[in-house]
Amino acid sequence: MPELPEVETVRAGLEQLIIGKVIRQVKVHDSPKSFPNASADVNTFMIGAHIVTVRRRAKVLLIDLSTRYTLVIHLKMTGQLVFVGAQRFGAGHPTDSLVGELPDRSTRVTIAFNDDSHLYFNDQRKFGWIKLVPTVEVPSMPFMQTVGPEPLEATFTSQEFIGRFSRRANTSIKAALLDQTVIAGVGNIYADEGLWGAKIDPRRKVKDVTPQEFATLYTELREVMNVAIQKGGSTDKNYVNAEGKRGSYMDFARVFRREGQLCQRCGATIEKIKHVGRGTHFCPICQT
DNA sequence: CACTTGACCTGTCCGC
């Protein structure tokens, strides 16, 4: 999925596009799994409500409604939230859009607003989901209870970062970075990119990473994710922002999907291996 | 509890 920078890009886009809009209709297309409690609660808590806030926690989007209910949305691997204004195919139709006319066959849920604009939840692989939850109950959801701190918060320090890993001493540093209970929002792209920045081999055990290396990793990880947000995220295949447009971090990536190319730091050839079940990209010479 | 692996889905790409 979309990792922290992608979800943040969608959040920021939606904030500009849907705040204040009134929900007229909700359609769950074919897969109840994409929106399990829709049939029971949509009519009561969504229709006629307006959008109050669009928040993010880790890789989860939170759309608060005026009914004091919240749409909790996880895009997982291939989820998209695409807003389409009332005159989508008018003169202003963007040429850099990755999506065609919506809904399409990956559309799982359509939310229609009363100005005839629409928000589409598309998800090719159906791993993603939407849940409608009372806003006050969001913090007690199991995921919210266990997820780690937001790494880009100004108050999140290098010391706290290092301390979060103590529990995972015997696993690899990459596996620990992907563990959402350690740090929120890091996924496969930014784990690989951050480890390249810190010159750490992704397979190294956590207990063998020095405090100095952790300090560098803290800085590099925050840097790559901030750069990624500036670039609108990474579009490898499916990811698009709230306007259906791609992100450009992949043009900047140093190792992710760059196997066979030369390391821009030492000139060695970037390798791709399988580690903890995930494609893992690294420089075999300067990451040790 | 820490750690690893497979499962959840659809689509695409690659080798035979």
Next chain:
DNA sequence: TGCGGACAGGTCAAGT
């Protein structure tokens, strides 16, 4: 061209 297998940005539920 067809077919089988591997693989894809993320979590979970199981197993050890």
